[in-house]
Amino acid sequence: MKILHTSDWHLGIDYHRHSFTEDQRYALRQYYEIIQQEAVDVVLICGDIYDTTLASKEAIALFDEAIKHMIQELKVKVIVIAGNHDSATRLSIMRDLLEAQGLYIFGTLTSKPQPLTIDNVDFYPIPFVHKDTISAVFQKSFSNYEQAFLQLTDHIRSQKRENRQMVLAHAFVNGAKVCESDRFAHIGGTDLISKDIFYDIDYVALGHLHRPQKITEHIRYSGSLCPYTFSETAAKEVVLIDSETMDIKSIAVTPLHPMTTIAGSYETVCEQLLKHQEDYVKIILEDQGISFELLELFKERCPYLLTLSSNQQEQREAVTLKANDLDTLSDEAIVKQFFMDYFNREVTAEESDWLKQAKGSEFICG
Ligand SMILES: [Mn+2]
Structure with a gap:
């Protein structure tokens, strides 16, 4: 049997009010092609189907469209677990009815994990879960999150029979690499679990972190x-x-618009924009500040420009002078520090002259 593991669709997500729906539909079409080409039987979606607990109409429509296509046209079974961004209750609406259609939704952990058996695999879907929920299910208290999660995997191992055992989970495994959009992943927090608690499980399909990665050959995001x-x-x-063979491979999915950051002078930015007209672009101007005129001008050259900033402005936010420096430092030292913070350079001879005139005394530059 062939199994396709995906997660973190985040349907309905936007970036400064820019919708990703078309990007998501474009990626999903590639999933459909992979399902056909590889003759996939089961699709696993390991949490964060939606970006928000109150999913938008658009997001719900896209989920509906994708699941219907996969089950009715591509004839696969789909197993879904809720992530921390999903509303477990909303996601699992009519779950019992949908099971007959081949859609298995796990919103909340309500009992000790039982296998969902398809062909030669016992799947154990574990939705995003808090320590207290595991305590309630097992009628037992745990010293930390990892101990609680270990109880789940111990329970799963205790049910081992001839079938493969595969776990679906939405969790943060220690040592995994995070990226900017993992904004609610509890970095350094109490919800970390060790990969070791998954020993003897044939495959662990993880969701939560947005960077595709192998923790081990058989534990992957x-x-x-x-x-x-x-x-x-x-x-x-x-x-x-x-x-059958436990061959595992990853297949690349091409984005509709790759993410590109262009940093440099006005000239460099104009030059680079020509090469990235189909990309989502973030511009960081290095030789001047930003204005609405510049934004309009760049937008004409690049329709997918999402952010424009200037590192000069970023430096302005990083002023190193403190309020009480005004009392302790000389006027000259304050001005010199101000120039370093704002413009990242020394005061010129000409500026020193102006300052001297304004102040009516000697001012040393350099
Ligand atoms: Mn996520």
């Missing part, structure tokens, strides 16, 4: 459906697992 921030320049992927 598929990464998100599309790049959603400018830090996500690497290709997006899905993972394909053959449950």
Whole structure:
């Protein structure tokens, strides 16, 4: 049996009010092609279907469209777990009715994990879960999140029979690499779990982090459906697992508009924009400040320009002078520091002259 592992679709997400719906539809079409070409039987979606608990009409429509296409046209079964961005209750509406159609939705952990058996695989879908929920299910208290999660995987291992065991989870495994859009991942927090708690499980399909990555050969993050921030320049992927041979491979998914950051002088930016007219672009101007006129001008050259900033302005935010420096430093020292903070340079001889005239005394430049 062939299994396709994906996660973190984040349907309905926007970036400064720019909708990603067309990008998501473009990536989903590639999923459909992979499903056909590779003769996939089961699709796993490991949480964060939607970007917000109150998903927009557009987001719900796209989920409806994708699931209907996969189940009715491509004849696959789909297993979905809720992530921290989803509303578990809303996501699992009519779940019992939908199971008959081949859509298995796990919104909330309400009982000890039971296998969902398809062909030679026992799937154990674990939706995003808090420690207290695991405590309630097992009638037991745990010292930390990892201990609680270990109880889940111990329980799963205790049910081992001939079938493969595969776990679906939406969690932060220690040592994984994060990116900018993992904004609610609890970095350094209490919700970390070790990869070691998954020993003897044949495959662990993870969601939560948006960067596709292998924790081990058999414990992987598929990464998100599309790049959603400018830090996500690497290709997006899905993972394909053959449950007979346990061959596992990842397949790249091309974004409709790659994320490109262009930093440089006005001239460099104009030159680079010509090469990235189909990309989402973030411009950081290095030789001048920004204005609405510049924004309009760049937008004409690049319809997918999403952000424009100037590192001169960024430096302005990083002023190193403190309020009490005004009392302790000389006027000259304050002006010199001000120039370094704002313009990243020394005071010129000409400026020193102006300052001297204004102040009526000697001012030393250099
Ligand atoms: Mn996510």
